[in-house]
Every structure is written in C-alpha cells, then in structure tokens.
Amino acid sequence: MGSEIKQVSGRAVPLVGDDIDTDRIIPARFLKAITFDGLGENAFIDDRTALKGEHPFDQTQYQGANVLIVNRNFGCGSSREHAPQAIAKWGIKALIGESFAEIFFGNCVAIGVPCVTADGATVKQLQELVTANPQATVTVNLETLQVQIGDFTAPVFIGEGSRNMFVSGSWDACGQLVANADKIRSTAAKLPYVGWGKLAV
C-alpha cells in the first residue's frame, strides 16, 4: 500500500519557534470527532487567532505551499495523529526541521509525510530564503538526501528505515505487518505471558 515518495517539491512556509506541541498544532477541542475530516482549516487555529492574520498559515504569500520549515522539537506532546493530519490537510506534503518529536515523526511516516532534519544554521537559512522569496521552489529529495532552493543546496537527514519506506512506497506498513501473521503467532507463542492470565491468545 502507499505510493513511492522520492521527492517533494513546491513552495515552502517557514514557521519559526521551538517546542511547538501538538496541542498548538490542533487544540484538543478538535479531537472531538470520529473522523479526521475538516482538520486542515483548524491547524494552528489558536495561534492564528492570537496573531490576527500574521501567522504564516494565514499570510497570502504562503497559501498553496506544501513544504513546512520548522525548528527544534516540533510536534512534541500528545500522540494525536490529528496533528499531522491537520497539517497535511492544510496542504503540507513534507517537513524540514532541526528535530521532530518521536511520536509525531512516526505518525507522519504512517500517513506518508516525510520529515527530514537539518542542522540549525541550515534550517535558519532556509527559513530566511523562503521569507525573502516565498515564490521560490523548494525540493526535498529523499534519494540524494538534499534540500534545494534556487542555488542553495544542503544535506538533510532521515533515519534509513523511514527513508526506505518512503522511496519504496512501503510507508503504509499495515499490509506488510499483516502479511507476517505466521511469524507473529510464533513470536507470541514464545512469550511466557501470552498464556497466563485472562488475556491468553
């Protein structure tokens, strides 16, 4: 399942700030729903309201962008997949940042949105380049592990396992996992606790 994601190319939106948590990406009140529909319009909603149109997600020059450039520890906090879903539904197809919180990163992989990291200076430079020229095309290449904007090229990083899942189109792991049913059963059978108590398989 899934499709190959070897590169993401398009305009970018810079979002400056460290430790931006998933409550800020999509506040808890929007988790009161049994589908992920409609989350895109509420991405960063409280920050956007507080900034009265000055949030990058509201600024006209960034409308239609599909690469999000963030700083340190982006997506910390709650495990809610609603957060990457909201960002993806707003239009983002890849993220570049100094670092990502683990659960957020895993959720992004699971929905086919690569998150690559770069050193702080590179990220800052990318944010400045995009701010100066919002129409520029940014390309995140997962095969060469490079980000390119105009003449500027820099290395980016993503764990090898996750990179493989994107470039081979196997980022939706469900099918692979299910296909291993025999091995799953034999692993379970070797675990001493599977068999005692009321949870026995």
Added chain:
Amino acid sequence: MSKGTLFDKVWDLHTVDTLPSGLTQLFIGLHLIHEVTSPQAFAMLRERGLEVLFPQRTVATVDHIVPTDNQVRPFADSVAEAMIQALEQNCQENNLTFYNIGSGNQGIVHVIAPELGLTQPGMTIACGDSHTSSHGAFGAIAFGIGTSQVRDVLASQTLALAKLKVRKIEVNGTLNPGVYAKDVILHIIRTLGVKGGVGYAYEFAGTTFEAMNMEERMTVCNMAIEGGARCGYVNPDQVTYDYLQDRDFAPKGADWEQAVTWWESIKSDADAEYDDVVVFDAAEISPTVTWGITPGQGIGINQFIPKPEELAEEDRFVAEEAYRYMDLLPGQPIKGTKIDVCFIGSCTNGRISDLREAAKIAQGRRVAEGIKAFVVPGSERVKQAAEAEGLDKIFAAAGFEWREPGCSMCLAMNPDKLQGRQISASSSNRNFKGRQGSASGRTLLMSPAMVATAAIKGEVADVRDLL
C-alpha cells in the same frame, strides 16, 4: 548501542521480523484503546476489510471526553455521546473487553490497566496516547502511538519501529520532606530539556526510585514523554511484585511463580551497557513548579523566574514567548503568584496515593476565597478507595469539589476547562498554551500536595510550610 538492559531484552523477545525497510516488526503484548484516537482506526480497518488479529489483547475504556460532574447517558455533549457510542460499537463488533462507565473498572486508561494487573513487567504496551509511558513503571516497554498505528496493532498486534537508544537516569538518596515523585521528574526534565530524550528510552535507576512505591514510579514514567523520551521504565523488583500479586489479570498459582522468575530474568544486567548515563542527587531536588509553556520550564519553589541572560541561548526564544503568554516577569519569584483554579487529578497524579498526600494538606483547612478547587479521581476504583478512607469528606470540608473519574481539565476535552486568562495550579502533565481548554489559559504544573497548598493559600506556596 546499549546491551543487556531490560529494554534490549524485551525488544529482542518481541521482535517478529526485520522489515524490508530495516525497521523492526515488534509484537505488542497489550494494546489499550480509548474513545479519542481509536474511531478512525476502526474505520480504516473496515475500509481494508481487516479484522482484529488478537482481540483478547486489546482492552478499552473511556476517559478523555467523559464529564466529571454528571455522567448520566446520553451525555449533554452530543459529540461526546457519539464518541462513546462509537467505542461501544467498535468493541462489541470486535469482541474487545470494554470497561464502560459504571463497570467499576472505568477510568483513565493509564490508571486502570495497572490497577487491574493488565500492565506487567516484560510486556510491550502501546496505546493511542502519549502518556502510555506510565506503564514503564512495571518494567514494561510502553509507548504512545498515533491512530494509523492503532490500526496496525488491531490488524497485526505489531508495529513497525526503529529501536531506541537507552539512557540510564540514576537518582540516589532520600527525598526531602515535601518533595514528591512529581518534583523528581520535573527536575529531570528541566535539567535534560524537553527534547533531551528524543531517540532514547529512559531507564530510571538508583536508590530514590527503588524506595518509591509503584504509583510514584508511574508518575515519573508518565512524564518521560515530556522529556522527549518515548518511553521510560524502572526495573521490576519486590515492590512491583507485591503491587501486582492478586490483581485481576495478574498470573495466579504456578503461573505466578513462573512469572516472577521470568520478570527477574529480564531486568537490566549489572554489567549492562548504556548509550548514556546521567546521575542526580535526590537531596538537591526541591518542590518544583513550572512557570512557562513547556514542562521543562520549571524552577524550585524558592527560585526566581529565569532572566533571558541566565538561559542557554537556544532556550531564550521559547522563554520570551513564555513570559508574554504567562504574563510572568523574568526575575520575579514564582512563590506568591496568585491562582484562580486548582486541579488535582490526571494520569500523572490522579491515583490514590496522590489523593492521600493532597488530603493531608487539605485536612482541617479551607480553600482560599475565590479559588475554584476540584479533585478528580483517576478511576472508579480510586474513587471508591478514596471514599472508603473518607478522603472525599476531607476535601469537601475544605471546600474542594469531589468529582467522577476522568481526564478532566488535563486536556479539557470535557466540560472542565479554564476560562479566559485564568491561571491554574495543576497536578497534570502539560502546561502547553491552551492545554486546559482556554486558548489563553495558563497552567502551572506541580505535585498534588503543592496544588492543595496553592488552593489553601490562594497562591503558589511552599508545601513544606503546611506539613
């Protein structure tokens, strides 16, 4: 790479396969679900025509959206009602155990699984909630997952994961009076940072954790995620076994003997190798309060809100944002900050021992004029135990509201919310902007005894003055 730690042993035992991507396919021994992050997962399962592979190994409850005042069905909030109905239906259709309101076993998912004995050493545990790290207190590898991964566990009882590094966090010595497990973890996070644990599992070791009871260990592991570590754990010991024995889902009879032998075998070896080791002295930890918008922005009760120049350069940006949002000035003492709301509860500090410590402070005293103070037990069992001990009466006599079990104002997906710019003293785990239900509301994290102290004094105060 770490070697010989509990993490390594449990990881290896649960490895099903290495996937073509190089990631590990890891078997999940216990899957916990609730109403917020599971409905879309069941929908995805149906779309793909998949079934739950091991229905016996998923257990459900309802916690985030339940009201804590009136729990009569249907709920006044029709969306909350729809969410609980979706869970009821999904559990019924897939033959999953569901502890609904009134079952006697309902409560916050991270409170009920340990008290039922579902959580056991050596297990892998996953749940669509970041505070799944709590279960590591038992020597389990337990972590939060997103909804697509909830689907994966339902369909295959496994996840595709990259192995973590292991950092040993050793705390030694005796905690001073008025210093609790919550202070220990807030101290660790303020020292190592909110992203310090990214890429790591935290092993909490040393005499301080050895002396803690299981509920205190759960408080510490609960907040491992706030330090960026996806999971945290304490090696199992006699304290763990004494807690587990005779609980509903704990092994019984000959199985119990076999279990203890196995649990002993999965502990970190004396000569285990770690990717990193950090050591703290318990005597240096004081009652701790957060002043900012991340759990890492904490200080001792007698310290001053740090000035930008006192912070590492990389921490200044968030600090500036925190001063503005919290309306607290650099250089000002945290002690004496006036409070509007006091909340005792959550998966961090809504257990019976937390309520006992808070009740000790509340006993014979009165909540200050104008303060809204409320206590929310973590589960139906906690509520029952507290009432059997008369804690509800102590709280009520002091002017605290005594509520029904649920997640309450920790994330405010229910009617319990801050209003406007209100500032709260909270025993919960997150002080993020807007976390407690108001887009401009403010949260100060502290131990339950410190929250009770703030309620009595009407301001941030030192619990040691009331001991």
